[in-house]
Amino acid sequence: MTITTTPTGTVEHIDPRTLIVETNVRTTAPLEPGFVDSIRQVGVLTPLLAWRDQDGGVHVRAGQRRTLAAREAGIVTVPVYVVDAGDEDAARRIVEQLVENDQREALTDADRIHAWRALELEGLSATAIAKRTGINRDRVMTGLAVVRNATATDAVSEAGLTLDQAAILLEFDGDADTVAELTAVATTDPGYFAVAVERARQDRVAREAKAKVEQEEAAKGHRILDERPSDYHTAPYRVRVLRTADDEPVDPATIQGKAGVAVYVATYYGGEARAEYYLDDPTALGLTVREEAGYGVGGAQSGPMTDEQKAERKELIALNKEWDAAEAVRREWLAQFLARKTAPKDAQAVIAEALTAARWKIADALTRGSGTAKVLLGIDSADYGDQIAEYLTAHPNRAVHVTLAVVLGGIEQNTNRTTWRAPSADTAWYLRTLQGWGYPLCPVERIAAMLTDNTTE
Numbered sequence: 266m267t268i269t270t271t272p273t274g275t276v277e278h279i280d281p282r283t284l285i286v287e288t289n290v291r292t293t294a295p296l297e298p299g300f301v302d303s304i305r306q307v308g309v310l311t312p313l314l315a316w317r318d319q320d321g322g323v324h325v326r327a328g329q330r331r332t333l334a335a336r337e338a339g340i341v342t343v344p345v346y347v348v349d350a351g352d353e354d355a356a357r358r359i360v361e362q363l364v365e366n367d368q369r370e371a372l373t374d375a376d377r378i379h380a381w382r383a384l385e386l387e388g389l390s391a392t393a394i395a396k397r398t399g400i401n402r403d404r405v406m407t408g409l410a411v412v413r414n415a416t417a418t419d420a421v422s423e424a425g426l427t428l429d430q431a432a433i434l435l436e437f438d439g440d441a442d443t444v445a446e447l448t449a450v451a452t453t454d455p456g457y458f459a460v461a462v463e464r465a466r467q468d469r470v471a472r473e474a475k476a477k478v479e480q481e482e483a484a485k486g487h488r489i490l491d492e493r494p495s496d497y498h499t500a501p502y503r504v505r506v507l508r509t510a511d512d513e514p515v516d517p518a519t520i521q522g523k524a525g526v527a528v529y530v531a532t533y534y535g536g537e538a539r540a541e542y543y544l545d546d547p548t549a550l551g552l553t554v555r556e557e558a559g560y561g562v563g564g565a566q567s568g569p570m571t572d573e574q575k576a577e578r579k580e581l582i583a584l585n586k587e588w589d590a591a592e593a594v595r596r597e598w599l600a601q602f603l604a605r606k607t608a609p610k611d612a613q614a615v616i617a618e619a620l621t622a623a624r625w626k627i628a629d630a631l632t633r634g635s636g637t638a639k640v641l642l643g644i645d646s647a648d649y650g651d652q653i654a655e656y657l658t659a660h661p662n663r664a665v666h667v668t669l670a671v672v673l674g675g676i677e678q679n680t681n682r683t684t685w686r687a688p689s690a691d692t693a694w695y696l697r698t699l700q701g702w703g704y705p706l707c708p709v710e711r712i713a714a715m716l717t718d719n720t721t722e
Contacts, residue, residue: 274348276312279323281335281343284315287324287352290362294330296337303399304331305338313343314365316350323347326358327365374431375422378408385409407432416444426451433462437469456705459598464590470536478538482528485521487542490529494543496569498554501527501543507552515552517542523550534589534682585682587709592680598704599673600641608665609702616665619672623691627675638674642667685713 313328323345325332335343350357372380384394391409395402411417411431420426420434430451437443443465450461479489494501507515517540520526525545532538547554570578609615619627627635635653639645644652657667676695684692696714700706706714 274346277345277347278342279345281332281340283323284313284332284343284345285322285324286329286332287315287326287358289329290359291329294333296330296334299399299401300330301334301337301399302396304334304340306397306399308340309335309343311344312346314361315345315347317347318351324352326350327362373421374408374428375418378412378418378421378428381405381408382412404428410435414438420444420448420451424448424452430455430458437465440469443469457707459594460587460591460707463593464586467536467586467590467593471532471538474536474538475530475532478530478540479528482530482540486526487522488527490527490543493529493531493541495575501525501545502547502554504542504544506555507544507547508555510551510553520544520550525549584685584709584712587707588682588685591707591710594707595699595704595710596637596640596677599677599699600643602702602704603641603666603670603673604643608669611701612665612669615698616668616672618694619676623672623676623695626679626691627672629675629678631671631675635671635674635678637677638670641670641674641677680713685709688713688715690715 309328309331311328311331313325313331315323315325315328317323325345331343352358381394385391389397391406392402394400395405398405408428411421411428414435416438417431417434420431421428426434426448430447434444434447437447447458447461447465451458483489490501494503498506504515504517504520509515520542523544527543527545529541529543530538531541544550544552639652642653642656644656653667653671657664660667673695676692680692692713693715696706696710697716700714706716
């Protein structure tokens with residue numbers, strides 16, 4: 266039987282400024298402010314591993330970050346486990362440093378939030394927890410909000426969602442279907458999560474607006490329709506295809522509260538909800554159906570839609586909603602991207618391409634000023650005047666960022682739902698450029714970018 270022994274030593278408390286940091290497999294030792302703050306608050310909890318040379322110098326083998334942080338935090342002494350070793354066995358040093366860094370299991374987000382909750386129950390505020398642990402206060406507050414909610418906590422502990430993802434679920438507390446859908450997206454397609462969240466937000470706004478109008482119409486005694494009738498020449502008849510005895514269009518205001526009025530509430534871009542009025546028996550109110558072959562909404566067919574047409578329309582509506590959500594996510598991503606200190610390496614090439622191949626898309630932004638560019642630069646777009654020029658004067662070192670914001674904002678202003686319905690080469694180039702910068706294109710954006718399921722660039 267093989268018996269493995271470990272080196273024995275003694276724990277000493279030594280001034281970190283006198284310690285010698287040995288060559289380490291960790292080539293960089295970043296000292297995040299939170300890490301230094303935690304050392305300053307509670308000191309070094311785990312002893313450093315070190316050895317003493319013949320001249321009395323103590324060499325740190327494991328714990329260089331703790332040593333450097335203790336120096337920066339002004340700690341007087343740190344615990345050091347001094348063992349019998351030396352610098353003659355490089356292989357031993359490397360193995361010990363690898364093991365010390367690799368063979369450890371970091372706390373999970375679930376572990377952290379439960380610990381923060383325990384500290385809160387002990388009477389510590391979020392600020393106190395953040396200060397004593399070196400964690401960002403907002404992060405602690407997010408974690409505490411999550412751990413107080415059973416569904417969000419389960420999403421972290423069982424489904425493996427990140428703390429930020431679980432915090433977003435709190436917005437939809439009480440809406441089990443949406444929470445389940447977003448949880449599934451987070452676990453199976455995390456790159457789509459932001460778009461799924463934005464779409465859920467927009468759907469909620471639309472539902473609330475729709476419910477409000479439906480309540481108002483029901484209070485008038487009108488029947489609420491769950492679906493928009495697809496045949497405009499059979500009951501119920503849409504008011505817009507009816508005529509008065511004088512062959513004039515019917516004003517919806519004249520039929521309010523009348524018997525036989527039905528209402529379908531449609532929602533539009535931005536969450537606006539509008540009532541569409543229908544009549545079961547127009548003749549009872551002295552109205553007639555306009556006789557015009559093939560008439561429908563916008564000149565569409567008058568007969569009921571086929572199952573295939575219904576499926577196509579359902580897909581069209583779904584992709585339109587996805588585009589609306591993706592637009593909000595994409596522009597938020599662009600604002601964060603342009604807020605970085607360093608512009609992308611290919612910024613000049615992108616600007617040149619935009620000013621040439623995509624010039625017609627940004628021409629209006631160049632002549633009239635781009636409201637979207639202001640948003641991307643964090644400028645209040647409601648203000649009048651040439652704020653972009655003023656911004657450039659105040660931030661001369663961000664000239665490339667400003668130019669990028671103007672050209673990208675100009676292109677963004679020329680994107681809408683038709684962008685995916687009728688893809689063009691210049692918009693496809695633009696979206697592929699964003700993808701190259703790290704923006705994850707969602708399915709409808711991939712259509713606009715002319716990318717197939719198997720194409721990445």
